[in-house]
Amino acid sequence: MPSLKDLKNRIESVKNTRKITKAMQMVAAAKLRRAQEAAEAGRPYSEGMNKVMRSLAAAAADGEGPKLLAGTGSDQTHLLVVMTAERGLCGGFNSSIVKLARQKIEDLQALGKTVKILTVGRKGRDQMKREFEDLMVGHVDLSDVKRVGYENATAIARDLLARYEAGEFDVATIFFSRFESVISQVPTEAQIIPVAPAEAEAGEEESGKVVYEFEPGEEEILTELLPRAVATQLFSALLENAASEQGARMSAMDNATRNAGEMIDKLTIQYNRSRQAAITTELIEIIAGAEAL
Amino acid sequence: MAETMQFDLVSPEKRLASFAARAVQVPGSEGEMTVMPGHAPVITTLRPGIVRASGESGEEEFIVTQGIAEISSDSVMIVAEQSFPRSEMKRSDLERLLEEARARAAAASEEERLTAEKFVEELVHFIEMME
Numbered sequence: 341m342p343s344l345k346d347l348k349n350r351i352e353s354v355k356n357t358r359k360i361t362k363a364m365q366m367v368a369a370a371k372l373r374r375a376q377e378a379a380e381a382g383r384p385y386s387e388g389m390n391k392v393m394r395s396l397a398a399a400a401a402d403g404e405g406p407k408l409l410a411g412t413g414s415d416q417t418h419l420l421v422v423m424t425a426e427r428g429l430c431g432g433f434n435s436s437i438v439k440l441a442r443q444k445i446e447d448l449q450a451l452g453k454t455v456k457i458l459t460v461g462r463k464g465r466d467q468m469k470r471e472f473e474d475l476m477v478g479h480v481d482l483s484d485v486k487r488v489g490y491e492n493a494t495a496i497a498r499d500l501l502a503r504y505e506a507g508e509f510d511v512a513t514i515f516f517s518r519f520e521s522v523i524s525q526v527p528t529e530a531q532i533i534p535v536a537p538a539e540a541e542a543g544e545e546e547s548g549k550v551v552y553e554f555e556p557g558e559e560e561i562l563t564e565l566l567p568r569a570v571a572t573q574l575f576s577a578l579l580e581n582a583a584s585e586q587g588a589r590m591s592a593m594d595n596a597t598r599n600a601g602e603m604i605d606k607l608t609i610q611y612n613r614s615r616q617a618a619i620t621t622e623l624i625e626i627i628a629g630a631e632a633l
Numbered sequence: 634m635a636e637t638m639q640f641d642l643v644s645p646e647k648r649l650a651s652f653a654a655r656a657v658q659v660p661g662s663e664g665e666m667t668v669m670p671g672h673a674p675v676i677t678t679l680r681p682g683i684v685r686a687s688g689e690s691g692e693e694e695f696i697v698t699q700g701i702a703e704i705s706s707d708s709v710m711i712v713a714e715q716s717f718p719r720s721e722m723k724r725s726d727l728e729r730l731l732e733e734a735r736a737r738a739a740a741a742s743e744e745e746r747l748t749a750e751k752f753v754e755e756l757v758h759f760i761e762m763m764e
């Protein structure tokens with residue numbers, strides 16, 4: 341049985357913890373709003389990019405097309421880009437992305453493919469390192485970045501393209517978390533190299549059929565556009581990830597705050613009982629003493 | 634024939650403009666062009682320059698560096714890597730862009746150097762024109 345003083349100390353410390361988690365929850369809520377706005381602001385661009393890509397891909401479908409669109413003709417070496425957060429304390433956010441990536445690695449290895457891993461974000465690197473250290477080929481550190489910008493995405497894209505040109509891999513897949521709502525973030529994988537234009541949505545079919553003229557030629561436009569399409573996909577993944585991270589952190593901290601509250605209630609009851617017991621014991625002692633006289 | 638067409642200008646970080654325009658001047662890489670409703674469908678890359686769109690509420694100007702324009706008979710969509718309203722853009726900003734482009738050209742690999750240097754040249758040309 342802990343003493344009264346111990347209980348009091350524990351209640352105090354849980355209260356402090358609750359203050360911290362509450363504050364973190366509010367910070368995450370504010371950041372989430374900003375991240376969501378950024379994700380929404382980025383959507384027209386990636387949609388526009390996709391639309392142009394579809395028109396181009398349709399026009400270039402009959403030809404060979406550049407390597408970025410057509411692939412290297414093999415799928416022996418896979419590069420997995422695992423995008424996670426720089427910080428923890430956000431529930432299962434990082435783990436679920438890593439779990440999806442691990443599953444994929446095992447599947448690919450079972451098929452006899454070579455797997456390489458590039459991590460974005462410290463948490464993912466730490467978790468992947470435990471099992472797959474020998475597969476890791478690089479890491480992108482975003483810990484100094486307050487708000488992910490397009491230039492972060494272009495930097496990653498440039499790195500990927502240089503590796504692709506050097507023949508380091510045939511297929512690149514990104515792993516990130518798609519933001520559905522505050523309580524639901526879906527770990528997602530998406531292939532970015534070779535570039536696969538997203539399927540046209542229903543209702544957009546009509547515009548896809550227009551035959552475009554190209555200035556300069558299709559090839560030139562494709563060589564200019566494809567690297568940018570990669571960067572765009574990375575950028576929207578980064579934005580989705582940022583929003584998901586804050587959402588996950590918010591609900592994790594909300595849970596933590598609630599748990600702390602429950603714990604305080606429980607400890608308080610225990611404290612009161614012990615106090616009552618101590619008083620009763622004391623009374624019994626006094627009465628027993630008085631009767632003995 | 635419709636009087637106006639849908640004009641959209643988007644950059645990775647935000648949507649800069651979206652309105653009905655009567656004419657849009659686009660700095661295509663093969664030359665300036667003015668697009669009016671009913672234009673033949675064209676996809677063109679852009680070089681640094683000014684996008685000028687005249688709509689109901691007057692003319693709006695934007696500076697774009699690189700990007701792509703998708704033109705169809707009833708819409709113009711410009712997907713620009715970097716874009717700013719002209720009124721917000723000062724000479725010093727342009728020079729900063731140029732500085733960055735130069736740095737990138739210097740650091741670029743063999744194959745990329747040509748494109749990067751071409752971009753620097755076009756930017757210099759554009760800044761001279763602005764004066």
